[in-house]
Amino acid sequence: MEEGHPVFPTNTIHLLLLLIIITLLLFSSRPGVLALQPSCQNKCGSLPVNYPLGTGYGCGSPRFYPHISCSPGGDQLLFTTHTGSYPITSISYATSTIIITPPRMSTCSSMHSSPNLGLDWPSPFQLGPSVFILLSCPPPTSSLTVKGIPICDSTNAHLCASMHTCPALLSLGLSLFSPTNTCCVYSPANLDTKGDLDLHALKCATYASVVSLGDFPTDPSRWEYGVALTYSNQVAFDNNNYVTSCEACQNTDGVCGYAPPRNNFVCVCKNGVNTTTDCYNQLQLWNSASLLKLNSMIWAMSWLIPLSLLAVA
Template identity: 30%
Template sequence: MDSLFTNKSSSSSTSCFLIILLVISLTTTTHASRCRDSCGSIPINYPFGIDDGCGSPHYRHMLVCSDYGKLQLRTPSGRYPVKTITYTDPHILLTDPFMWTCQDGDNFRPTRPFSLDTSTHFSLSSQNDYLFFNCSEDNVIIEPKPIFCERFPDRCDSSCDSSSYLCRHLPDCGSALHTSSCCSYYPKATESLRLMLKYCASYTSVYWRNTGSSPPYDQVPEYGIRVDFDIPVTTRCLQCQDMTKGGGTCGFDTVTQNFLCLCPKGNVTTFCKDHEISKHRKAVVIAGTVTGVSAAGAIGIGAGVWYLRKVRAKAPVTCGVQSNENRLF
């Protein structure tokens, strides 16, 4: 009898130890799971986040980071590779694999119109220019813009400029076109872009990159799409990021989308060094950061759960007083 009691007590003690170890492991892993601050070589700062609950909810699920460290922007027309993100002059530079490139020359591939959701805090930059190729002159007004605007000032925006600088000096490949026509037109909306592509063979986007030099060499044309974005500035986010107040990361509740300051020891609604509410902090639980769990940790947790199930079949796990409220399984 004593031997049986001893075995049960020993199994119970071992089970309690494994439960405590399991909880500590989960808690440690959860606290270590913070917002990733980069995807490949591209920094991810507020207002963006690639883990759910990070950054501003205005940009939730907009950026996707692949397992290979490739960043993409989601839009209604598809996913587009991100070249760079600039936060001082807030904009994202995208590439569109469907657009015309120098290598295409006079061979035009099927393309799709790029579009943005107008309900988001993204907008197409006015620094973009759009070049259209082999457009139907029966359906598109193709004329040198200065001359056309002098004759029809009220219809100036409707012409596709056939004498534009970029058509005469295609970036990186000035002589790529031999038999095809080119004109420059800035679409006011996605619908006008779709309409142009209905009557044109293909198109491409060129943005003017600031070089930091003195005019007129302060901008150079490059292929790509510049998308501007807003940075929502709130007092709570500034307090959260303040290093004197703990240097937290601005985030949000994934259910309510209310503001949260993400701190090393938990989430708070103010800032990390607000001692009055430190006892109410919750564990940092951010979807998409399960990669922070090591393989050894995952195996250890799985083995612990299996062992506990096995022990429970032989002897009750007490860990104090066993009741319906404190059962683990």
């Protein structure tokens, strides 16, 4: 034995190895319990977040991230595309519809130049039943086209007349009750080849998007503004077992998620447990914090094995 090399007693080595074995057995004795899964929530701000939507990476359906996520502060659900991130103001799970409110979109009370609005083709979202009102366009707007097709709906031209009664029109350099030949009502079945409402190409200054006129078809100050987006039926895309497991998870107050890279189903429970089944009768012992400590313990012990063998040598 050389001087300076530490020597561990044989009983200490055996005890360390026994602890490692017991720890690993305990870890594997709870089938269906997973570690290292991000925390998923069933609410973001005031909005309930259910499958297929999720609050972040590993939550909901993998097809919806990064298009849908909760803001870092947890107070705003966001819809993100190549043109920006937009607050989601409402969700209808019955009709698979979300309403977004682009910050630079105009309304009757506030008009300003707007950037392009775009959707990502690979995403599961399409335009819903929104009516776009393009403002401060080159006259006559009857000549505006997308993909060579005229886009202005003359049957809804009265909406332009209503928007031209808004005092905010002055901020666009237009006068109240000005001719409506610089306004275009556009109800697109789709956007251009890039998936954009390309205001720059159309040479329009801004747009307002209306999802409902309510009981006030001639009073734009009382319309509901926003962009309606629909998303596709998930049963056609996700594994049926995933959908069934998700229902069981949500019925036990869990949140549906997935475990990259294979995107296998994960049920995230309120007590921090992450399982492959549901949240029924899960032990508080196996919460995320406990599992993280357990992983740290295993990692630390793994360093002691070679030291123990070195001491024996």
